[in-house]
Amino acid sequence: MMALPVLRTPRLLLRWFTPADAEFVRRLLNDPGWLRNIGDRGVRTRAQAAAWIRSRLIATYGRLGFGFWAMERLVDRELVGLCGLVKRDPLPHVDVGYALLPAWRGQGYAREGAAACVRYGREVLGLPAVWGITGPDNAASARVLADIGLADDGVRHFDGVDWGPTWVFRSPDLPLGDDRAQVDALTRRFLGAFTNRGDAIAPVSALPHYFLPDAVIRTAMPDGEVVATDVHGFIAPRAELIFGGHLADFEERETAHRTEVAGSIAQRWLRYEKSGVQDGRRFEGSGTKGLQFVRTRPGWKIAALSWQDDAG
Numbered sequence: 001m002m003a004l005p006v007l008r009t010p011r012l013l014l015r016w017f018t019p020a021d022a023e024f025v026r027r028l029l030n031d032p033g034w035l036r037n038i039g040d041r042g043v044r045t046r047a048q049a050a051a052w053i054r055s056r057l058i059a060t061y062g063r064l065g066f067g068f069w070a071m072e073r074l075v076d077r078e079l080v081g082l083c084g085l086v087k088r089d090p091l092p093h094v095d096v097g098y099a100l101l102p103a104w105r106g107q108g109y110a111r112e113g114a115a116a117c118v119r120y121g122r123e124v125l126g127l128p129a130v131w132g133i134t135g136p137d138n139a140a141s142a143r144v145l146a147d148i149g150l151a152d153d154g155v156r157h158f159d160g161v162d163w164g165p166t167w168v169f170r171s172p173d174l175p176l177g178d179d180r181a182q183v184d185a186l187t188r189r190f191l192g193a194f195t196n197r198g199d200a201i202a203p204v205s206a207l208p209h210y211f212l213p214d215a216v217i218r219t220a221m222p223d224g225e226v227v228a229t230d231v232h233g234f235i236a237p238r239a240e241l242i243f244g245g246h247l248a249d250f251e252e253r254e255t256a257h258r259t260e261v262a263g264s265i266a267q268r269w270l271r272y273e274k275s276g277v278q279d280g281r282r283f284e285g286s287g288t289k290g291l292q293f294v295r296t297r298p299g300w301k302i303a304a305l306s307w308q309d310d311a312g
Contacts, residue, residue: 001058004205004239006069009116012109014069014083016205017057021070022050024079027101034099037138039163060086062232065209066125068097071113080104083113085121085130090158093170094121095131098144115148118171124203126185126299128176132169145169179261182300183293186210187268190291190302191252196242202250204239207231211302212294220308234305241278250276255286264295286310 004016017025026049028034029041043052060067068084081100088095096117098110114132121127132145136155146152150169157165176182189203190210196202208231217234219227241247257270268291275284287309294303 002239002243003070004061004243005201006203006205007116007120008074008199008201009112011074012080012113012116013072013074013077014113014116015072016061017053017068017070017082019050019053021079022046022053024070025049025053025082028081028099031099031101033102037135037141038099061205062208063213065206066094066121071098071100071109080109081113083110083117085117085125085127088161090160091131091133093129093131094125094127095133096121096145096148096150097132110144111147114144118148118150120203122171122174124189124206125209126176126189128174128299130171134167134169135163136165136167138167142167142169176299179266179295179300180259183259183261183266183268186293186300186302187254187257187270187291191254191272194238194242195251196247197249197251202242204235204242207235212296215302216304218304218306220306222311246279248277250274266293266295266300267291268293 001018003018006014006016023046026043026046029043029049029052041052043049057067064087066085068082068086070079071081071083072079081098081104083098084096085094086097096114098114100110118130121130130150132150134141134145146169150171153168153170155165155167177185189206193204193207193210194202211231213231215231217229217231221227242250252272252274255271255273257268259268260266270289270291271286272289273284273286275282277283287307289305289307291302292304293300
């Protein structure tokens with residue numbers, strides 16, 4: 001599978017883990033710091049680590065559109081740790097987490113990666129808040145969370161957890177606006193998921209966060225055929241185009257729209273223009289998209305998408 005890049009900082013690339021990272025993950029999960037502060041996951045062999053990556057990391061990417069990502073140094077592609085966003089059932093908000101091997105601690109990588117993940121959560125995923133949690137005696141982790149701008153919210157006890165008292169840090173709550181504003185914002189994030197102008201990393205990997213898991217995407221072809229796929233079938237070929245080096249300098253822009261909101265459902269018709277360079281040749285195009293939305297407990301999600309490119 002492709003190790004999709006997610007975001008870049010001055011010194012780090014955060015990307016999807018793959019089973020090829022099993023030896024690194026085995027070492028990380030058996031580091032004394034991990035065992036002391038996070039817990040024993042019972043992963044002792046490379047095969048167990050590969051299975052853990054598939055079940056605990058890759059599955060989360062596909063279900064939520066985020067998770068714990070591999071942290072690589074840009075200078076030499078050396079893996080230093082993991083960092084990312086996680087949704088724990090007992091907590092009301094997504095929280096940021098990280099872990100580094102001992103050789104890479106004390107160099108600011110945790111702060112750099114965690115701060116970038118918080119920004120990603122707010123700007124790309126549109127999360128209303130991001131938390132950070134640690135044990136009440138973990139002063140080093142607390143300093144990191146405070147240094148990246150999360151406010152100390154005290155020690156709490158949560159029902160249904162086995163980790164005991166929890167020191168909570170949190171970002172300010174983001175005002176989401178009314179339903180129409182939220183649909184507008186979700187549409188912008190969806191259209192921006194493929195943008196890779198300049199050196200920007202297209203946030204393709206966030207797409208599952210925007211859709212319902214069983215959403216259907218339909219493309220109306222010029223000959224009258226309708227091609228239907230699910231969310232992952234929609235993502236895979238586009239990720240290959242972008243990260244395989246075939247599609248560069250791409251951008252898709254909304255030029256007109258009409259939105260209707262009725263309770264917990266909404267619909268948006270929009271016109272779009274797109275441009276980019278595919279396999280060395282510049283192109284431009286336009287077309288029409290229809291999006292159907294439903295409001296869920298976590299927020300508005302895309303339930304269905306249909307589109308057609310203009311002829312010619």
